[in-house]
Structures are given as structure tokens and as C-alpha cells.
Amino acid sequence: xxxxxVFDHELRGMLRERSFVFMVLLELLLVSSSGLLSIGYxxxxxxxxxxxxxxxxxxxxxGVVSDTREAFASAFEGSSVHYVxxxxxxxxxxxxxxxxxxxxxxxxxxxxxxxxxxxVTLPSNSPKAPLTKLAxxxxxxxxxxxxxxxxxxxxxxxxxxxxxxxMGYRPQGRQAEIYFVFTLxxxxxxxxxxxxxxxxxxxxxDFESKRILNLVCAPLTSGExxxxxxxxxxxxxxxxxxxxxxxxxxxxxNPENHIPLIVTCALYSVIFTNIGAVIALHVxxxxxxxxxYTFASMSAISMYSPFANVHPLLLSFSPAHILAKTAxxxxxxxxxxxxxxxxxxxxxxxxxxxxxxxKITEI
Amino acid sequence: MDxxxxxxxxxxxxxxxxxxAVRDFxxxxxxxxxxxxxxxxxxxxxxxxxxxxxxxxHDSIEMIYASNVNEVDAFVDRARGGYVVxxxxxxxxxxxxGNMGGVLAAYNAELISEAADRDPxxxxxxxxxRLQVMEAEIDYPKAISASSDERRRQLTGLGGYxxxxxxxxxxxxxxxxxxxxxSAGDSSAPDAKAATAGAGDMSLTLPEQLNVEFPFANxxxxxxxxxxxxxxSILLSLSLAREKVDRNIENLFAxxxxxxxxxxxxxxxxxxxxxxxxxxxxxxTSFGFGGLEAALVFAVISSxxxxxxxxxxxxxxxxxxxxxxxxFSIFTFFFFIILPNVFAGVSVLAFISPLDTVTSIGNGxxxxxxxxxxxxxxxxxxxCFFAAFTACTFNPESMHASTDLRLLARMFYGGxxxxxxxxxxxxxxxxxxxxxxxxxxxxxxxxxxLPLGSIAPLASLGLLAVVEEAVKxxxxxxxxxxxxxxxxxxxxxxxxTEKAFNIYLIAKVYSYxxxxxMLFLGKMLPTLIVHIAATTVFAALVYYGRRRAWGILGFFxxxxxxxxxxxxxxxxxV
Numbered sequence: 001x002x003x004x005x006v007f008d009h010e011l012r013g014m015l016r017e018r019s020f021v022f023m024v025l026l027e028l029l030l031v032s033s034s035g036l037l038s039i040g041y042x043x044x045x046x047x048x049x050x051x052x053x054x055x056x057x058x059x060x061x062x063g064v065v066s067d068t069r070e071a072f073a074s075a076f077e078g079s080s081v082h083y084v085x086x087x088x089x090x091x092x093x094x095x096x097x098x099x100x101x102x103x104x105x106x107x108x109x110x111x112x113x114x115x116x117x118x119x120v121t122l123p124s125n126s127p128k129a130p131l132t133k134l135a136x137x138x139x140x141x142x143x144x145x146x147x148x149x150x151x152x153x154x155x156x157x158x159x160x161x162x163x164x165x166x167m168g169y170r171p172q173g174r175q176a177e178i179y180f181v182f183t184l185x186x187x188x189x190x191x192x193x194x195x196x197x198x199x200x201x202x203x204x205x206d207f208e209s210k211r212i213l214n215l216v217c218a219p220l221t222s223g224e225x226x227x228x229x230x231x232x233x234x235x236x237x238x239x240x241x242x243x244x245x246x247x248x249x250x251x252x253x254n255p256e257n258h259i260p261l262i263v264t265c266a267l268y269s270v271i272f273t274n275i276g277a278v279i280a281l282h283v284x285x286x287x288x289x290x291x292x293y294t295f296a297s298m299s300a301i302s303m304y305s306p307f308a309n310v311h312p313l314l315l316s317f318s319p320a321h322i323l324a325k326t327a328x329x330x331x332x333x334x335x336x337x338x339x340x341x342x343x344x345x346x347x348x349x350x351x352x353x354x355x356x357x358x359k360i361t362e363i
Numbered sequence: 364m365d366x367x368x369x370x371x372x373x374x375x376x377x378x379x380x381x382x383x384a385v386r387d388f389x390x391x392x393x394x395x396x397x398x399x400x401x402x403x404x405x406x407x408x409x410x411x412x413x414x415x416x417x418x419x420x421h422d423s424i425e426m427i428y429a430s431n432v433n434e435v436d437a438f439v440d441r442a443r444g445g446y447v448v449x450x451x452x453x454x455x456x457x458x459x460x461g462n463m464g465g466v467l468a469a470y471n472a473e474l475i476s477e478a479a480d481r482d483p484x485x486x487x488x489x490x491x492x493r494l495q496v497m498e499a500e501i502d503y504p505k506a507i508s509a510s511s512d513e514r515r516r517q518l519t520g521l522g523g524y525x526x527x528x529x530x531x532x533x534x535x536x537x538x539x540x541x542x543x544x545x546s547a548g549d550s551s552a553p554d555a556k557a558a559t560a561g562a563g564d565m566s567l568t569l570p571e572q573l574n575v576e577f578p579f580a581n582x583x584x585x586x587x588x589x590x591x592x593x594x595x596s597i598l599l600s601l602s603l604a605r606e607k608v609d610r611n612i613e614n615l616f617a618x619x620x621x622x623x624x625x626x627x628x629x630x631x632x633x634x635x636x637x638x639x640x641x642x643x644x645x646x647x648t649s650f651g652f653g654g655l656e657a658a659l660v661f662a663v664i665s666s667x668x669x670x671x672x673x674x675x676x677x678x679x680x681x682x683x684x685x686x687x688x689x690x691f692s693i694f695t696f697f698f699f700i701i702l703p704n705v706f707a708g709v710s711v712l713a714f715i716s717p718l719d720t721v722t723s724i725g726n727g728x729x730x731x732x733x734x735x736x737x738x739x740x741x742x743x744x745x746x747c748f749f750a751a752f753t754a755c756t757f758n759p760e761s762m763h764a765s766t767d768l769r770l771l772a773r774m775f776y777g778g779x780x781x782x783x784x785x786x787x788x789x790x791x792x793x794x795x796x797x798x799x800x801x802x803x804x805x806x807x808x809x810x811x812x813l814p815l816g817s818i819a820p821l822a823s824l825g826l827l828a829v830v831e832e833a834v835k836x837x838x839x840x841x842x843x844x845x846x847x848x849x850x851x852x853x854x855x856x857x858x859x860t861e862k863a864f865n866i867y868l869i870a871k872v873y874s875y876x877x878x879x880x881m882l883f884l885g886k887m888l889p890t891l892i893v894h895i896a897a898t899t900v901f902a903a904l905v906y907y908g909r910r911r912a913w914g915i916l917g918f919f920x921x922x923x924x925x926x927x928x929x930x931x932x933x934x935x936x937v
Contacts, residue, residue, distance in 0.1 A: 014683070061515055084518045096499070099506020100514045115487040117495060117567065124498035125726045126506060127581045128708035133573060140492060140570035141468060147491040148475070155488050159478070163445035164467045168452065169460040177458045181392040194690065201682035208608045253454075286608070286682050287601045308391040320392035328396060328455060329433065 002220050006228025007235075010202065014236055060128075060135040063092040063101040071109040075143035081135045096121060102132040109147065113155050116147075179253040185304065185323040187244040188261065192268035193297045195237035196276030200293055202229055203277060203360075204286035216361050226357040230277050234269045241265035255327035264322060267342040272296070274349035281359040317341065389413045397459035399448075400426040400438035407439055407446070412466040415459070437463055472571040493567040504728035507708065581725075582705045585718045588644045589701065592637055592661065596668035597689055599633045603676035604685050612762045622757040630669055637665040644721075653724040656735055660720050663739045663746070664700065668692075670749035677756050678771060695803075714871035717742060737867035744799040744864065751796060755779060776841030786844045791856035793838035798860040804830055805865070824933070828925040831857070832918060835898045839905055846906045850899025858894045862887075886932060893928040897921040 061082045064072045069085055076083040084101060086092035092104045107118035120136060123129050152159055203226075206212040215225045242262050249255060275296050276289075283289040302308070303318040315321060322338055332339070395416040401407045403419045410417055418435055420426035426438045430451055436459035437450045448463050450456035479489040505511055606612040615625050645658025671692055679685035703716035708726070713719045717738050720730050755778025756771050776793060783789040805827065835853050839846075897920075904917030 061518065082515075082518070093499075095514070095518075097501050098514075099501050099503065099508075099511045100518065113484075113487045115491050115493045117493045119495045119497060120573075121497045121499055123501040123506075125500050125503055126708050127722055127726065130575050131709055134575045137570060137573040137575060140494070140573070141472075144490075144492040144570050148489060151488040151491055156485060159485065159489075164439075164448065164471065165445065166448045166460050166464045166467075168450055169464065170457045176454045177393075181390055181396070185392045194686075197686050197690075198683055201686050205608055205682045208605070209610075287598075287605060290601070290686075303391060306389060306391075308394075309389065315391050315394045318391035318394070320390065321394045324392035325396060 003224040003228035003231065006225050007231045010229050010232035011235065014232065060132050061101040062136060063095060063104045065089050065092050065104065065106045066108050068109040075139055079139045081139055102128060103136055176253050180324050180328055184248055184255060184327050185320040188241045188265050188323055189268065189319050191237040191240035192265055192272050193300060195233040195269045196272035196293055196297065198233040199230055199273050199276040200280045200289045203280035204284060204289050207284045208286060212360060222357040222360045223354045226277060226353060226360060230273045233273045237269040238262065238266045256329040257326045257332060260326055260332040261323065267346050268319060270346040271349050274353045277353050278356050281356045397462060398435040399459065399463055400429055400435040402426060410466060410470060414462045415466060490569055492570055494570060494573065495567055503726040507723065581707045581722045582701065585704055585721060586701050591640060592665050592668055593693055595633050595637050596672040599630060599669060600672035600676045600685060600689060603629060603673065604679060604682060607762050616759045623754055626673060626753060626757055630673060634669055637669065638662055641665055648721055648725045653729065656730055657721045657724045659735065660717055660739065663742050666746045667742045670746045673753040674749040677753050677761060711872045714868065741799045741802045741864045748796045748799060773841060776838055780842050786848055787852040789842060790838060790844065790849045790852035794835055794853040795856045795860040797834045798857060798864060801831060801834060801861060802864045824929040825926060828922050828929060832897060832901060832921040832925055836901050839902050846899055846902035849902045850895050854895030854898040858891045893925060897924040900924065
């Protein structure tokens with residue numbers, strides 16, 4: 001097996017190029033942006049948990065027009081929402097239209113057995129509207145819960161509800177979540193996808209510049225030549241994934257299951273490299289191969305997006321799901337089916353690649 | 364029209380096909396992320412929340428043991444007729460508790476609704492709040508103006524109460540509004556609706572059912588619009604790189620065409636398509652003058668993309684390098700240009716992205732021409748740098764051989780030196796062309812202010828001192844010049860362009876974030892002097908020093924002067 005000669009040559013070539021620098025810069029950019037993403041994520045999902053909101057001056061302001069101010073005051077007190085009482089709807093609406101307040105809540109809290117009807121006015125043309133609605137929803141849900149308990153005690157003490165308490169919850173815990181649901185899966189998976197792009201570049205450039213003739217004339221089988229090139233791309237990809245895992249462990253969060261994570265990344269790299277190589281061997285032109293490969297990479301990336309929710313099978317096989325959950329400490333045996341499928345796919349694509357390797361001589 | 368374009372069209376169709384209206388916007392990476400224990404037989408076993416995996420146990424003791432050995436991240440037990448959720452105190456457990464809180468709230472709401480359906484007489488007790496949700500247009504330009512922000516701050520200062528100065532409307536006890544005559548009672552849509560709506564015919568909803576729309580709609584839209592522009596710029600760079608790899612470029616250079624003519628000829632079809640797309644996007648955002656402004660934003664971004672694709676084709680020595688430069692630029696674009704758009708209307712950070720202008724126009728805001736020009740200035744300057752670099756280095760030598768960056772830099776500054784014979788003009792233009800990169804770094808550092816907290820200003824000022832001094836001296840390495848003349852021209856050009864690029868962000872972002880950015884604004888003259896002095900010292904040591912060590916010493920001297928000044932400003936000594 002002389003594939004290691006091609007492997008060494010390919011690896012040295014990659015390290016000599018500026019590709020490696022760009023690869024590292026790219027991922028550095030991703031890591032550095034995670035801080036911002038983390039804040040954005042917490043703002044969007046749990047506004048009450050964000051300590052950054054105050055610094056940014058981006059709180060939600062709600063105007064309240066009501067005669068029962070105490071009820072609203074106690075409901076808004078525990079939230080990050082600023083509330084302002086107005087004497088009349090007109091002045092509240094004036095401030096609302098001017099964008100001084102983000103919403104207006106109008107109405108009184110009735111004490112009897114009848115429900116209280118509140119009118120909530122929200123902006124129709126502000127990108128802030130979903131965030132405002134989310135913040136108001138949380139306040140009103142809490143307010144409703146308190147009111148319900150009061151009314152039950154007064155008018156229907158015999159009715160029991162499934163009340164619940166969350167013990168020792170610290171909202172800041174959710175800030176680390178973004179690293180597990182976004183940064184880590186993407187950082188580990190991105191090099192795997194890029195490995196397919198690397199092998200396409202390497203093979204098609206050799207085809208288009210006719211340098212492939214040197215390989216064809218060398219005392220190597222076509223399988224050895226292609227395998228050597230592919231292995232170099234896989235090794236570079238796995239090395240990157242391992243580096244990022246280390247960076248995340250030291251500087252940001254503490255992912256678990258390092259070895260299973262690296263093995264999973266290696267399997268993905270093998271699959272993508274093989275797919276890329278097979279495309280390049282058949283198409284031979286760089287531009288067409290890359291566009292074609294984009295289908296494979298975009299399909300894989302779509303498994304990172306909500307698109308995967310269309311079927312439970314897609315969800316359980318989503319690389320994002322596997323990597324995130326493994327990093328959070330899930331036993332790798334819980335992904336036995338997924339690993340089996342990945343191993344089978346790696347073997348199958350390797351066989352297809354070796355079968356297609358004779359295409360290297362068809363110039 | 365080649366096979367790649369055909370494939371691109373097919374790819375677009377494929378994307379449209381696989382991007383149906385996905386209703387659940389949860390990310391697959393959060394699917395069954397945390398394990399929650401419960402005792403068998405509990406109704407909670409029937410729950411199947413997206414982010415949680417419910418794990419049954421025979422009894423509480425077994426469940427508590429499982430929690431102790433981290434088999435589950437949290438567990439739910441019954442106590443005094445209710446549920447109590449316990450975590451294990453670590454960060455993962457806290458996140459699981461946060462998710463479980465949301466699940467239990469939704470579950471409880473469902474139980475209550477069922478109970479209310481079974482006994483309608485309890486409806487007002489079990490579901491004590493009903494909402495009538497209305498939407499009304501706001502004056503978006505006013506909403507994002509500084510005056511509204513000031514008024515907001517005043518409101519919070521009033522301790523949650525506003526005395527009504529207008530008092531033209533009255534609130535009825537049933538919650539409806541009666542409009543009376545008066546200057547401020549200009550019958551807005553919601554006022555009128557509320558006034559006419561009786562409690563009986565209102566469409567009511569429960570707080571739990573308040574539907575929150577996809578919060579990243581602007582980001583998603585702008586990302587979708589930018590994708591084809593990015594793809595077209597990639598196609599141009601691939602086309603140029605292919606000419607380079609298969610040596611077709613030699614035929615073009617042999618033809619009676621200048622390098623600029625070849626580049627323009629290659630780029631023109633892509634530029635025209637991107638321009639047409641920019642116009643369509645702009646008019647889709649708003650039909651009118653605002654639409655043209657939005658189109659200008661897309662057109663300037665397109666020109667940056669297009670010039671970058673030509674630059675990357677010249678710089679890349681292989682397809683592989685091109686792929687990485689392309690990927691890097693796409694990610695930079697995503698994080699720098701698209702991502703801050705997520706804060707549109709929420710935080711001043713949104714202004715970092717030029718796409719915020721598009722969002723503002725889409726929401727009916729009239730963006731002043733000065734704002735538009737100033738926000739796009741750095742991107743237009745980036746285009747100038749990439750175009751100038753490509754024009755100076757696109758020649759048979761760079762396209763035939765695998766040229767390294769040092770040789771390309773020599774070609775670039777050599778080209779600039781030939782075109783700008785005056786030393787002062789050369790120093791000023793070549794430094795000014797690099798300033799957009801400082802702007803990009805400064806803006807990215809503005810992101811980092813958030814997670815780094817109090818260390819951020821010092822760290823960012825230190826890093827900027829190093830980068831700025833390197834940028835100011837680079838052109839001198841390629842043309843021997845009087846150090847004083849160079850220091851004056853390069854230092855002044857740097858100061859002026861950097862301030863011009865930052866005016867927009869200073870006004871819109873930094874003035875709100877506070878910190879060191881604003882400290883330097885009141886120190887214009889000292890800052891200019893420090894820029895000139897640091898560059899002159901560096902230039903003198905490079906000019907008179909015979910060894911590389913003098914250059915290194917000069918660099919340290921310049922960075923030290925710069926950093927010392929920064930620290931003095933931070934410490935209030937200047």
C-alpha cells in the first residue's frame with residue numbers, strides 16, 4: 001500500500017498553503033461570535049435571564065391603562081419589562097405610536113368570578129414585536145397564575161390544580177446552552193463538510209491542470225492515489241474538530257465524551273470526503289463538482305435547521321442532535337443505531353470511491 | 364451559460380422545494396437534549412416535549428439515586444398536591460430546569476383548559492384573564508430615534524407612573540375606550556376599534572395562547588436575499604480561477620486587451636445580474652424612494668462581494684485556497700453583516716449591520732441620505748481596496764505562477780507608487796485604503812465588549828494599537844520616503860478616514876454603549892498628534908535602521924506610544 005506517499009504529499013501541500021490559516025480564522029470568527037449569539041439567544045428565549053439587556057438599553061417598555069394598578073405592578077415587578085401607568089388611553093397610544101413604549105395594555109382586573117378582559121395593542125410594523133409579545137406573554141401568564149390561585153381560594157377551594165415549583169433554578173444556566181446547541185455542533189461538523197470540498201479542489205485541479213498525469217504514471221494503483229488524497233483531507237478535518245473541541249473545553253464550556261465525539265466527526269469526514277471524491281472523479285470539473293457537492297453539504301446543513309423537524313427519523317439522525325447530546329454527556333450506546341448507520345455509510349462510500357478510482361485515468 | 368449555472372438553477376429549485384413552511388422552529392440540536400426523571404404512573408409520562416427526554420423510574424428513591432449519579436439532569440416529584448422539580452446544581456441542570464419550567468407551564472395550562480371545559484361555571488376562575496390582541500402601526504423612524512430613547516429613560520425615571528398631560532380619553536370600567544375631542548385624540552385605528560368593540564363580539568385569547576412569531580424573520584429574509592448575491596460572486600471567482608488553472612488566461616493576456624478590460628469583461632455579466640437583483644430586492648422592500656435606498660445598500664454590498672471575488676481569484680494559488688478564502692468571506696459576511704441584523708429594533712447593535720437600513724425602510728422609516736452614505740462608506744472603501752489590489756496585481760506574472768502574498772503586496776504597492784508619483788499622496792492613499800479593515804476589526808471588537816465585560820475596552824484598545832500601527836507603516840516598506848513626510852501624511856490620512864468611517868457607528872452605537880469609544884471623541888487633536896508621532900517614529904527607525912531589528916524596535920516604539928496614549932485617555936490623564 002503506497003497510499004501514504006500521496007497522503008504525505010497532500011498533507012504537506014495543505015499545510016504549506018494559506019488554506020489552513022483561513023480555516024483557523026474562519027472557526028475563530030465562529031467562536032468569537034458565540035458570545036453575541038449567546039446573548040441574542042437568551043434575549044429571544046428568556047428575556048428575564050439576560051443580564052446584558054440592561055447594559056444595552058434594550059428593555060421592553062409597556063404602557064398600562066388601568067384602575068387596578070396594584071395588580072399590574074406586582075405582576076410586572078418580577079420581570080425585566082418596564083411598565084408605565086397612563087391615566088388615559090390617548091396619551092398611552094401617543095407614546096406607543098411614537099415608539100416610546102412597545103405595547104399598551106388596557107383594562108382592569110376584576111375580582112369576581114367573571115374573567116377580566118385586557119386589550120393588548122402591539123406594533124404591526126416593528127421588528128421588535130415578537131420580542132415584545134414574548135415578554136408580555138410571560139408577564140401575563142404569571143399574572144394569570146396568581147389570579148387563578150386567589151380566585152380558587154375564594155370561590156372554589158375544593159378544586160385542586162397541578163401546581164409546580166422549580167427548585168434552585170438559575171436563569172444564567174441557559175447562557176451556556178447556545179454553545180451546545182449551536183457553536184459546538186457547528187464547529188465540529190464544519191470541518192467534516194469542508195473535507196469534501198478539499199478533496200474536490202485537489203482532484204479537479206489535478207484534472208484541469210493535467211497534473212493528474214504524474215499520478216497516473218507513478219507506480220501506484222488508482223485506488224492508492226485517490227485513497228491517499230482522501231485520507232489527508234480526513235486527517236486535517238479530524239485534527240480541526242479535535243482542536244476546536246479542546247478550545248471549547250478550555251475556554252468556554254465543558255463538553256463530555258471527547259473520544260466518541262472525535263470518532264463521530266471522523267466518520268462524518270470519511271463520508272463527506274468520499275462523496276466529494278466520487279463527484280470529482282466523475283465530473284472532473286471544479287465548478288460543476290463544487291455546485292453538485294453543495295447539494296450534499298446543504299442537505300447535511302439542513303439537518304442542522306428546523307427542516308429536520310419534518311420527520312422524527314431525520315431528527316434522531318441529525319448530526320446536530322447526535323453531537324450536541326453526546327457533548328452533554330449522553331451515553332454513546334444511546335446512539336447505537338446512528339453509529340451503525342454511519343459506519344455502514346462510511347464503508348459503502350469508501351467502496352464506491354475505490355470502485356470509481358479508475359476514473360482517475362480517464363482524462 | 365455553463366453547467367454550473369444550470370446546476371445553480373436546479374439548486375435554487377431544490378432549496379425552494381426543501382424549505383416549505385416549517386412550523387416548528389426548534390433546532391434539532393436541542394431535540395431531547397436533557398433527561399428528566401419522573402415516577403412511573405405520573406401523568407407527566409404522557410408528555411413528549413421537544414427538548415426533554417422523560418425517563419420513568421419505579422419510585423422516588425430510585426429517581427433520586429439516578430440524579431446523584433447524573434443519569435438524569437433533573438427530576439420531578441409530587442409534594443403537597445403539586446409537582447416539585449429538582450436539579451443537581453450544575454449549569455446543565457439549570458438549563459434543564461429552565462426548559463422544564465416552560466413545559467410544566469404549558470402542561471398546566473392544558474389541564475386548566477380541560478377543567479374549564481368540563482365545568483363552564485369555573486371558566487372565569489380557572490381562566491381569569493382573556494386578551495383581545497390588536498395591532499397598530501407605529502412611527503418606526505421615531506421609535507428608533509434618540510429622542511424616543513431619551514423619553515424612555517425619562518419614563519423609567521418617573522418610577523413607573525406618567526401623569527397625563529393630555530387627558531382627552533376616558534377608560535370605561537368595562538375596559539373599552541371612549542374617544543373624546545382633543546388634539547391627541549386623532550382616532551387611531553386601535554382606539555377606534557377598542558371604542559367600538561363590545562365585550563361580547565371580541566375575539567379573545569388566553570395569555571398562554573398568545574402566539575409569538577418567528578423572532579428572526581428579518582435575519583432570515585435578509586440572509587435569503589443575500590445568498591444569491593454571494594453565490595454569483597463565488598461563480599465569478601471560480602470562473603477567474605478556472606482561467607488561471609487551465610491556463611486559458613494566457614490567451615486573454617495575449618489578446619490586445621488590458622488587464623482592466625479583461626477583468627471588467629469577466630465581471631460585467633455578474634455585476635449586471637447582481638445590480639438587477641439589488642433593484643428587485645430594494646423595490647420589494649419598499650416601492651418608492653426608500654426602495655431605491657434599500658437597492659443601493661444591496662448594490663454596494665454586491666460591489667464589495669464582486670471586488671472581493673476578483674481579489675480572491677488573484678490571491679488564491681489553487682482551488683483549495685480559493686474555497687477557503689470564499690468560505691472565510693461568507694462567514695465573515697454572515698457574522699459581520701447579517702448577524703447584527705437580529706437586533707433590529709431591539710438594540711443599537713443592529714446598526715453595525717448595513718442591512719438595518721433595509722429593515723428600517725421595510726418598516727416604513729425614512730432613512731436620511733447622510734445616514735445611508737455614512738453607513739455604506741466603509742463597504743464602498745473595501746470595494747476600492749479590493750478593486751485597486753486586483754487592478755495592480757492582475758498580470759501574467761501573478762496569474763501564471765503561484766505567487767505568495769509578499770510578492771503580491773510588492774506588485775500592489777509598486778502599482779500604487781507608479782500611479783501616485785507624489786510621496787504624500789502615495790502614503791495617504793495607501794494607508795486610507797487599509798483603514799476599512801480597521802473598521803471591520805473595531806466593529807467585531809464591539810461585539811466582544813459584551814462577553815468580555817470590563818476587560819474588553821483594555822483588550823480591544825491594546826489589539827487595535829498593534830493593528831493600527833502595522834497598517835500605517837506597511838506602505839513604507841515598499842517605497843523609500845522621508846520619514847517625517849510619511850509620518851505626517853500616513854498619520855493624518857489614517858486619522859481622517861478612520862473617523863469618517865466611524866461617524867455612523869459612533870452616533871448610532873458607541874454613544875449608547877459608552878466606554879472608551881466616547882472618551883476619544885473629545886480628544887481629536889491629541890489623537891491626531893499621536894497618530895502622526897507614532898508613525899513618524901516608526902518610519903524614522905525603518906528608514907535609518909539598517910537591520911530588521913530596527914524595524915521591530917520601531918514597531919514596539921510606535922505601539923508603546925499608541926498604547927500609552929490610550930491608557931492615559933482611559934485613566935483621564937489627557
